[in-house]
């Protein structure tokens with residue numbers, strides 16, 4: 001079980017003489033931009049949680065905090081009752097994090113990129129080969145496995161980055177906008193891949209702007225607005241918010257008027 005409580009992160013704003021940096025953003029105070037102010041949610045093993053919110057709401061910052069890429073100013077992330085942020089190096093062994101940038105080595109092939117990360121995680125060559133073959137099957141990567149990364153299309157690169165993220169069989173999977181750049185068929189392959197984590201009883205958290213992905217996959221949803229959790233609950237609870245049973249209407253309603261239920265224990 002992942003339990004996120006009261007996460008907060010601020011960034012120092014560049015000093016601008018005269019006018020304030022962002023006049024209308026309520027998150028700016030005294031030279032700091034409070035990108036994440038109070039984010040809480042939970043995700044049980046076998047659940048898929050969708051992190052939603054308008055552009056700039058704080059989704060990527062939240063995911064970077066969870067993955068230990070950033071240190072929070074406040075709040076906690078507990079994994080099965082243990083403080084995940086207390087030992088970032090150990091946490092990174094347990095987490096698979098797909099960030100917005102693919103970060104592949106252009107001169108290595110798709111397979112070499114994935115193997116390289118597997119070796120960094122201490123995987124033995126036979127285990128790594130088996131795992132790569134398995135991921136190539138699941139993500140339909142055989143066609144371009146031996147192509148150099150700098151010669152791959154953006155969708156192929158994205159698949160490769162996803163395979164690299166999960167090569168070490170992490171206990172927690174965190175994906176920042178994983179379907180970016182994927183065509184319809186590749187999106188379907190990836191959505192099936194995400195759904196397969198339910199059977200593995202591994203919590204999976206992903207950010208998206210696509211409500212049909214939430215509809216199809218998510219047991220639980222957290223909507224962030226202006227750096228705060230505006231809604232946290234099951235997809236069913238979200239769907240029935242406002243009574244229309246439509247996720248699109250419910251999302252708009254949460255952003256415009258706030259929403260309940262909320263809080264990590266919801």
Ligand SMILES: Nc1ncnc2c1ncn2[C@@H]1O[C@H](COP(=O)(O)OP(=O)(O)OP(=O)(O)O)[C@@H](O)[C@H]1O
Nearest residue numbers: 011012033035053054055056057058059060061062
């Ligand atoms: N390193 C940083 N320094 C200053 N401000 C930052 C930094 N990183 C993020 N921000 C600001 O924090 C806010 C939240 O950014 P974040 O990338 O988390 O949003 P998001 O919800 O992922 O947006 P999108 O849907 O557009 O990807 C934005 O206003 C962004 O400009």
